[in-house]
Amino acid sequence: MQIEKASLTGFCFGVRRALNMMEKAAAEKGGIASLGDLVHNRQVVDYLESLGVRVICNLEESQGGAVAIPSHGAGPEVFQEIEARKLPLVDATCPIVSKAQRKARDLRQAGFQVVIFGDPDHPEVRAVLAWAGEGALAITEPEALLARGKIPRRLGIMAQTTQTPKAFSLFVAKLSELALAQMTELRVVNTLCPSVHLRQQAAQELARRVDLMIVVGGHHSANTRRLAEVCREAGCEARHIETVAEVDAAWLHGKERIGVAAGTSTPDQAVExxxxxxxxxxxxSR
Ligand code: SF4
Structure with missing residues (x-):
């Protein structure tokens, strides 16, 4: 049996940057509160907890100490509240996500209604929606826009950073087909993350050559889930696991080549x- 790792694994620069900021802040400030998990990976969150980083759900729980915004970002109202409460801020929002937030704000200010191709319950999408203002919505099927009744005259389309270029293109094409005739202007902004795309390509390339892909990463990690999907799209069986404890020996029966890929917030130790x-x-099995 051959086992091969995808050509690209390890933290993306956004996760690495957020982690460095938290390590530095924890060392300098002692206790620090993270408004939600820094990244969607249990081992990383546990590691930060060992440094004195506790996860809070709202600013009421901050107890007046320093507050960190996770890599997924937050809406403008959260930054306003932190300022009003005079709380020290560690903004670990990934620069790619910050850029998407600025684009959403710019579209709104230019008079566009924003549609995000993505999961409305994901924290990154919720934050971008907040920057996009009233009327913005996140959907995964273009028909959901039509179901709202009134098609906006000027529409700006963006994507959750972890979507694949292929899925985003299809979404844009279908939405145009269904609703472009009723609009005066349609603007498409590419907010996909290049780091995610490179991993998707590396995983898919490996998936074409193996019998089974094991994709390692948090069960709540959108980019890890998407990695498993692109492996399946390549015609390969794929299993998404968070830790080594989930590896099931039965999966390997009859398999000759196994590939391993990992999400952008998966520590190297978990992959190894x-x-x-x-x-x-x-x-x-020999
Ligand atoms: S996956 Fe991309 S958008 Fe998300 S933290 Fe990493 S670099 Fe930033």
Whole structure:
């Protein structure tokens, strides 16, 4: 049995940057409160907790100490409240996400209603929606815009950073087909994350050559879930796991080549642990 790791794994620069900021802030300020998980990975959140970073759900729980905004960002009202409460701020929003937020604000100010191709419950999307203002919505099917009844005259389309270029293009094409005739202007802003796209390409390339892909990353991590999807689109069986404990020996029966890929917030140690476990199982099957 051959086991191969995708050509691109490890933290993306946004996660690495957020982690560095938190390590520095925790060392300088002692306790610090993160408004939600810094990234969608349990091991990273546990590691930060060991440094004195506690996760809070709202600013009431900050107890007057320093507050960190996670890599997924936050809406403008959150920054206003932090300022009003005079809380020290550590803004770990990924620069790619900040850029998407600025684009959403600019579209709103230019008179466009914003539609985000993405999961309305994901914290990144919720924050961008807040920047996009009233009337903005997040959908995954273009028909959902029509179901609202009135088509906006000027529409700006953006994407959750973790979507694939292919899915975003299809969404834009279908929405244009359904509603362009009723609009005066349609503006498409590419807010996809290049780091995510490179990982999707690396995982898909490997998926075409193996019998099974193991994709390692938080179960709530949108980019990890998408990685597993692109592997399946390449015609390969794919399993999404968060830790090595979830590896099931039965998955390997009859398989000759196994590929391993990882999301942008998955620590190298988690990937190496999975690689080691697969090597061990491969040795037992000889
Ligand atoms: S995946 Fe992209 S958008 Fe998300 S934190 Fe990493 S670099 Fe930023």
């Amino acid at each position: 642990a999975v690689m080691a476990r697969l090597q061990e199982l491969a040795g037992q």
